[in-house]
Amino acid sequence: DTGVSQNPRHKITKRGQNVTFRCDPISEHNRLYWYRQTLGQGPEFLTYFQNEAQLEKSRLLSDRFSAERPKGSFSTLEIQRTEQGDSAMYLCASSPPDRIYNEQFFGPGTRLTVL
Amino acid sequence: AQTVTQSQPEMSVQEAETVTLSCTYDTSESDYYLFWYKQPPSRQMILVIRQEAYKQQNATENRFSVNFQKAAKSFSLKISDSQLGDAAMYFCAYRKAAGNKLTFGGGTRVLVKP
Numbered sequence: 310d311t312g313v314s315q316n317p318r319h320k321i322t323k324r325g326q327n328v329t330f331r332c333d334p335i336s337e338h339n340r341l342y343w344y345r346q347t348l349g350q351g352p353e354f355l356t357y358f359q360n361e362a363q364l365e366k367s368r369l370l371s372d373r374f375s376a377e378r379p380k381g382s383f384s385t386l387e388i389q390r391t392e393q394g395d396s397a398m399y400l401c402a403s404s405p406p407d408r409i410y411n412e413q414f415f416g417p418g419t420r421l422t423v424l
Numbered sequence: 425a426q427t428v429t430q431s432q433p434e435m436s437v438q439e440a441e442t443v444t445l446s447c448t449y450d451t452s453e454s455d456y457y458l459f460w461y462k463q464p465p466s467r468q469m470i471l472v473i474r475q476e477a478y479k480q481q482n483a484t485e486n487r488f489s490v491n492f493q494k495a496a497k498s499f500s501l502k503i504s505d506s507q508l509g510d511a512a513m514y515f516c517a518y519r520k521a522a523g524n525k526l527t528f529g530g531g532t533r534v535l536v537k538p
Contacts, residue, residue, distance in 0.1 A: 365525065
């Protein structure tokens, strides 16, 4: 399967710990996105990369959050000093260079539970 | 800022019947795209159908069709001949033509009764 993959699928952590999630986009997709989805809500945009450059960040992305895409391939999202309010599904999506439709393909998500 | 509203938290439909999901959005842009995504339980989100704002013709994909009313800023999804596999959360989403991020509505849960 060559879809978007995310690891881990589930993460349980204690408040105050740091966590890191990984996203592997579809090969050849130069655009990568992170979204957060809380229970019963639609996904909310966090950040966007084109190749290795982080071009857009939401105000939701506080200074405890950092995302990287060092070689323009996989990406990591780190949350420092986690809080219970960080509990959510973190979705990654990627899209090809096609500028017209820019269809985003989503991964299965990483579900974070902060105790 | 753009907002997307789905006013129906849940819709129930009998198998083989038709159901229509509502979506309204607010934008000052003239060029944009609208999407419907399906999120089955514990499975990843997939694109169902998309509509370009500059096209007057409503998009159709097999049993899925949209009713796009640009002046009213309305974008509803019709699922015809509903199947058990259509049971899922459905999200309406918006993207500026020159933008990158998707703005999603709160979702509508579709239940299909056999």
